[in-house]
Amino acid sequence: MTQAPPRFGIWALVHGSRAARQDPEEPFDASWARNRALVLEAEALGFDSTLVAQHTFNPHNPENGQLEAWTGAAALAAITSRIEIIIAIKPLLYNPVVLAKMALQIEEISGGRSAINLVNAWNRAEMDKAGLPFPEHDARYALGEEWLSVVEPLLRGERVTHHGAHFQVQDAAIVPAAATRARPRIYIGGESEPARALAAAQGDVWFINGQPIDDVAALIADVAHRPRKADPLRYGLSAFVIARATEEEAFAAYGRLAALAELDKPILARQAVHTDPAVVMKQTMAKSPRLGTNGGTAAGLVGTYQQVADRIAAFHDAGIETFMLQFQPFEAEMRRFAAEVMPRVKRG
Ligand SMILES: Cc1cc2nc3c(=O)[nH]c(=O)nc-3n(C[C@H](O)[C@H](O)[C@H](O)COP(=O)(O)O)c2cc1C
Numbered sequence: 001m002t003q004a005p006p007r008f009g010i011w012a013l014v015h016g017s018r019a020a021r022q023d024p025e026e027p028f029d030a031s032w033a034r035n036r037a038l039v040l041e042a043e044a045l046g047f048d049s050t051l052v053a054q055h056t057f058n059p060h061n062p063e064n065g066q067l068e069a070w071t072g073a074a075a076l077a078a079i080t081s082r083i084e085i086i087i088a089i090k091p092l093l094y095n096p097v098v099l100a101k102m103a104l105q106i107e108e109i110s111g112g113r114s115a116i117n118l119v120n121a122w123n124r125a126e127m128d129k130a131g132l133p134f135p136e137h138d139a140r141y142a143l144g145e146e147w148l149s150v151v152e153p154l155l156r157g158e159r160v161t162h163h164g165a166h167f168q169v170q171d172a173a174i175v176p177a178a179a180t181r182a183r184p185r186i187y188i189g190g191e192s193e194p195a196r197a198l199a200a201a202q203g204d205v206w207f208i209n210g211q212p213i214d215d216v217a218a219l220i221a222d223v224a225h226r227p228r229k230a231d232p233l234r235y236g237l238s239a240f241v242i243a244r245a246t247e248e249e250a251f252a253a254y255g256r257l258a259a260l261a262e263l264d265k266p267i268l269a270r271q272a273v274h275t276d277p278a279v280v281m282k283q284t285m286a287k288s289p290r291l292g293t294n295g296g297t298a299a300g301l302v303g304t305y306q307q308v309a310d311r312i313a314a315f316h317d318a319g320i321e322t323f324m325l326q327f328q329p330f331e332a333e334m335r336r337f338a339a340e341v342m343p344r345v346k347r348g
Contacts, residue, residue: 009049020260077110091147100154112180141194210295236322240292309344
């Protein structure tokens with residue numbers, strides 16, 4: 001497979017700060033106004049992609065706000081012109097025909113820049129509050145697999161009739177289909193065995209949680225040999241970046257956030273009550289101390305500008321194309337990354 005150059009994305013701030021939620025340098029703000037400005041600036045700075053995570057309620061602190069993913073992403077699609085917009089989707093929440101319709105509408109609004117990120121949920125509270133079932137881990141994946149087997153041909157503009165364990169679809173075809181390509185891109189986020197099987201069978205890109213490079217290489221090796229119907233699977237990595245001129249400065253910035261993150265322990269303890277213990281992502285994240293969500297600093301992108309650029313290059317050599325990044329305070333650190341790290345990665 002010819003590997004594309006590294007692509008950089010940002011996690012939209014749909015539920016506020018990623019590493020420490022009580023940071024005087026980044027007061028809580030998950031508003032549309034902030035996300036609008038953030039994504040427009042990311043696009044202007046040269047970022048290639050943004051990931052809009054999906055949660056109905058703020059999973060860290062339900063008292064706080066939460067940007068709604070699909071309506072927010074539709075608006076982002078309308079105001080941006082180049083950046084890819086990846087929208088998370090939990091099959092438990094959306095009928096596949098309705099979701100395919102929404103996705104193709106955003107494909108049209110964006111002029112062919114949309115993608116879905118299928119995630120199979122960990123936060124039981126999100127379903128309980130809505131009176132929706134929250135099946136056990138592998139059953140969620142079985143449902144997700146069937147859901148995607150309906151959505152994927154609909155995204156390609158095919159007519160679908162489907163009678164399965166979870167969904168009944170009768171003679172459905174979405175019009176208009178994608179105008180500029182076969183269909184929106186499909187990302188799969190999740191780390192367990194059924195997540196890997198789903199990515200290999202039906203994904204375009206597998207999103208891996210931030211973790212050390214040897215672990216990432218082993219995950220890619222595990223999935224890369226699996227049979228595929230379509231083009232080779234591509235890979236994305238979530239990571240939290242702290243880059244500075246010197247290592248001392250980078251570790252001082254890490255220390256500041258780590259001290260603030262201690263204040264969040266009671267919030268995280270409340271969150272843990274609703275977390276499905278079978279979710280492999282949570283098990284991976286418990287293995288090593290880290291800042292940020294979805295692996296965060298466990299990917300090791302903390303250090304000098306050159307060290308961070310070199311580690312990105314090493315991940316790229318291992319197969320990662322898309323780096324979905326978190327920062328804090330987000331805007332300032334994102335600008336620093338664009339100014340100091342992106343050019344070093346490009347220079348090689
Ligand atoms: C890149 C990435 C993005 C994710 N985005 C979301 C999200 O938007 N909403 C959500 O509830 N979970 C999200 N998740 C978490 C998945 O729901 C979680 O990993 C899922 O339960 C899969 O479990 P597994 O790791 O056991 O396969 C994301 C995971 C990854 C890797």
